Amino acid sequence: MPLAPSPKERIILAAEALFAAHGLDGVSLRQISAAAGSGNNTAVQYHFGTKEQLIREIFEFRLPYLHERRNLLAAQHRPNDLRGWVECYVLPVLEQGEQEGSNYLSFVANLHTHGSREVFDQFAPTYLAASNAFQDHFRSFLMDIPEPLRAHRISQAIAFAIHAAADRERAKARGQDVLSFAAHVADLLDGLVGYLTAPVSPAALAACDNAGRDATSWLLVP
Structure with missing residues (x-):
């Protein structure tokens, strides 16, 4: 019990x-x-x-299991392509949203949309290092995407996964019909990998050059 x-x-x-x-x-x-x-x-x-410390404690409560689950998936499946690494990173987050009464993904999505970037910047180095290690694997399959576009795409893909999972979490809480979990995962992975690997257009390259190549992306740690 x-x-x-x-x-x-x-x-x-x-x-x-x-x-x-x-x-x-x-x-x-x-x-x-x-x-x-x-x-x-x-x-x-x-x-x-303080409220800020309470917010950090929510992450401290959730993140150890998520990182442990990611590492277990990576050890079990030993992914050798981008889709495999993205699945190992995203699947534990999606599984969290399937738990009865889960609110974590909606919390993270709300914080990302309306909160302060400083909250995410103050994560313990252990959590940042764990997320960066997975994202380094993403980068290794995206070497044809120049920086800072590559970092921006990875950041945006993670944010999209969180918000998509939060939408599903809220829909389930309202009793709405949703795709089966397997279909949801497979379709989301299709979209994320497609976005990450899409060819870079001349327009994007030109805009990137005009803006400078030292831009930074907001790292969202789910």
Whole structure:
């Protein structure tokens, strides 16, 4: 029988659900405390201090399993093409959205759309290194795509996967019909790989040259 969540875990799960539904600015710490079942209105401050720290703790709660699952998939399948590496990276995120009552993907999508970039920039180096290691494999199959377009495509592909998974998570929560999980995964991978490997047009190259080649992309760590 699974253990009941600790008070801190109850706050994390309540905050994740409320942030997913209402965004960061639409939820107060008092509301989170109440949703977590705490009779203490200052429970969030007691355990986490600030809203920003609570947001980081949500990621700290979710990311270890996601990275462990990615590494397990990579060890099992030993991918030797771009699609295989993208699947190992994205599949654990999509699986998370299939869990009963999941709100994590909607939380991440909301944070990406309306949050602060600094939240993502403050991830522990371990999580950034793990994500970068997978993205290095992506880059190795995209050497014909010049920088910064290659980094931009990888960043955009990951963001699209997160938002697509969040859309499915919300649709399932509303009881709407969705594709089977297998079809959803296969179709999403088709789209991501197609986008990543699409030929670079002369117009894109010219625009890139005019803008300079030192642009940076927003790394989204799901």
